[in-house]
Amino acid sequence: MILGRFWKANYRLDKMTPGELWVAYFSYPAIQVYLALATVCVYLTWRWFESLPPLVWTAAAVVVVYPFVWYLLHRFVLHGAYLYRSPLTAAVWKRIHFDHHRDPNDLSVLFGALYTTLPTVGLVVAPIGWAIGGAAAAALALSMGLLVTCFYEYNHCIQHLRYTPKWRFLRRIKRLHLAHHFHNETGNFGITSFLPDKVFATYYEGPKALPASATVFNLGYTGEEVSRFPWVARLTWDLDEKRAAADGIGRRQAETPAAARD
Secondary structure, three states: OOOHHHHHHHOOOOHHHHHHHHHHHHOOEEEEHHHHHHHHHHHHHHHHOHHHHHHHHHHHHHHHHHHHHHHHHHHHHHHOOOOOOOOHHHHHHHHHHHHHOOOOOHHHHHOOOOHHHHHHHHHHHHHHHHHHHHHHHHHHHHHHHHHHHHHHHHHHHHHOOOOOOOOOOHHHHHHHHHHHOOOOOOOOOOOOOOHHHOOOOOHHHHHHHHOOOOOOOOOOOOHHHHOOOOOOOOOOOOOOOOHHHOOOOOOOOOOOHHHHHO
């Protein structure tokens, strides 16, 4: 019922206040699941605790590794072509990134989907914790991964909210992320950390650094790609497959009707 009520609401970040965002954020089922699982993992860490140093090293490792994992997934999976080129994964790609780039202010497609985020977090951080300190460290790594995910998701919301943050750090990451969405999507893949962008030479300060991208709202899924791999277009309520193939795909202008949301 909670999930049904959330999806039926018209959550538009360009029309929300920070207070309204807080309510929507903690009402979203995925955030509730992350926090509940993180709490369970903290309890398991306490139950299985044997030594403090492995836990400290595990927490530090998760904080360091997480931005690089997010960068690699964002750049090579979410912005890659192979997910939309298969009818088996086209719906997943549409849900986890295509819809967000076409309509960056729609909160209902900003959050990650549990069926993709939970396995990813588990597969990335749990082995790190297990290798460092066994079961207790693995549980701590999972809790850290889930809490960092919550932190990422909230900052991602702020970056699309019609609001100028007072904290300089938030203003900076908001500016860099919006350049990724509205100027050139081939750089600035970070959310809270842009160190991986600097390491892999995809960082840019603003519009003057790179030319505007023609695919910033469709991620390259346009024209001939639609003709060859039509599954995402067929799943998208406001697209006509033939017209999208002929004219291309731009930013979604109209708000998505509640009945048409995927």
